Amino acid sequence: MSTSKSLRLLLSACPLPTNEARILLAHILEKHYQLPRSALLSRDDMVLNEAAAIEWESFISRRANGEPVAYILGKKGFHNIELLVAPGVLIPRPETELLVDIVLAEIAKSKQPTSVLDLGTGSGAIALAIASEASLATVIATDQSGEALAIAKHNAQLLNLSQQVEFAQGSWYEAIGQQHFDVIVSNPPYIANLDPHLTQGDLRFEPASALTDYASGLSCLAMIISGADQHLRSGGLIAVEHGFDQSEAVVELMQHAHLIDIQAHLDLAGHCRVVTGRKDPKTCQGS
Structure with missing residues (x-):
């Protein structure tokens, strides 16, 4: 479990492409902490709580198995709107x-x-x-x-x-x-x-x-x-x-x-x- 790692270390150790890792981690910050994506930089020493860390590990596993990022997040931006997708x-x-x-x-x-x-x-x-x-x-x-x-x-x-x-x-x-x-x-x-x-x-x-x-x-x-x-x-x-x-x-x-x-x-x-x-x-x- 990666509960003791900072956001900076989580991203650097993530096996996924950097852009995908950032999208997934930003979603976790928004969901669990109501933080904007900019927190990946402004609060890069932050440590995830247990629930958020478990979800992060799940996201990495699912994406590593090929599941699309949009399905993992349950949403996708398109033109000027955001859509739920499944x-x-x-x-x-x-x-x-x-x-x-x-x-x-x-x-x-x-x-x-x-x-x-x-x-x-x-x-x-x-x-x-x-x-x-x-x-x-x-x-x-x-x-x-x-x-x-x-x-x-x-x-x-x-x-x-x-x-x-x-x-x-x-x-x-x-x-x-x-x-x-x-x-x-x-x-x-x-x-x-x-x-x-x-x-x-x-x-x-x-x-x-x-x-x-x-x-x-x-x-x-x-x-x-x-x-x-x-x-x-x-x-x-x-x-x-x-x-x-x-x-x-x-x-x-x-x-x-x-x-x-x-x-x-x-x-x-x-x-x-x-x-x-x-x-x-x-x-x-x-x-």
């Missing part, structure tokens, strides 16, 4: 914030109430990040997983966004019937079945159904894109996240679906990560 949902990632930025720009450009559909919401990350910054947005967020929706609804309550975001259970468009939207956004499973990444790192602990389509990696994207015309209003926008090497294939799917103004968008790492398209205003269905 093994039943995908851990929100920084590259997905690009989807939020694209939708927020679309809402700002329209300058009027905007209806948004978030397909496969998971923890509610995309839907809630949009709603938290865009008072003109009304959002319906869907997922086929009841466990995921329970977490998403809890996050909506914690963020006081339950009145702005509605949740529906079902597979993709089955959850919303014949409704039409100004924007459709989705980060669907796009990793191909048997991709070696599924057995590596944090992905080992995340729900497989949120990561892979158990096929080529494009089947969920194809379903979402092909159904967009039936659920977008005239000129409406669809934005989907995809794998780093799938941009050309997703563009082709949008072309085949007769969408227009198709654009590929780069994430912060310089990878093509999102493709957007619009429903042709010349078509009248769903206008």
Whole structure:
């Protein structure tokens, strides 16, 4: 037991990467002592009490076994909000914030109430990040997983966004019937079945159904894109996240679906990560 070691010694002796060790120890300081992360420096001679020390040892063991930091802490920051996360949902990632930025720009450009559909919401990350910054947005967020929706609804309550975001259970468009939207956004499973990444790192602990389509990696994207015309209003926008090497294939799917103004968008790492398209205003269905 490390009850006699200072914070400074705990960090120096920790086998985890320094940034992860600091995140985990800062969480313990906040939980047990209501201290900010800066206490790691300002009070680095502090010694943990027994309960905090036991939790610290548990955190090290769990992370050493590969469990994601977000699951250990039970939370993850995303865009401008913090979300509760658990093994039943995908851990929100920084590259997905690009989807939020694209939708927020679309809402700002329209300058009027905007209806948004978030397909496969998971923890509610995309839907809630949009709603938290865009008072003109009304959002319906869907997922086929009841466990995921329970977490998403809890996050909506914690963020006081339950009145702005509605949740529906079902597979993709089955959850919303014949409704039409100004924007459709989705980060669907796009990793191909048997991709070696599924057995590596944090992905080992995340729900497989949120990561892979158990096929080529494009089947969920194809379903979402092909159904967009039936659920977008005239000129409406669809934005989907995809794998780093799938941009050309997703563009082709949008072309085949007769969408227009198709654009590929780069994430912060310089990878093509999102493709957007619009429903042709010349078509009248769903206008």
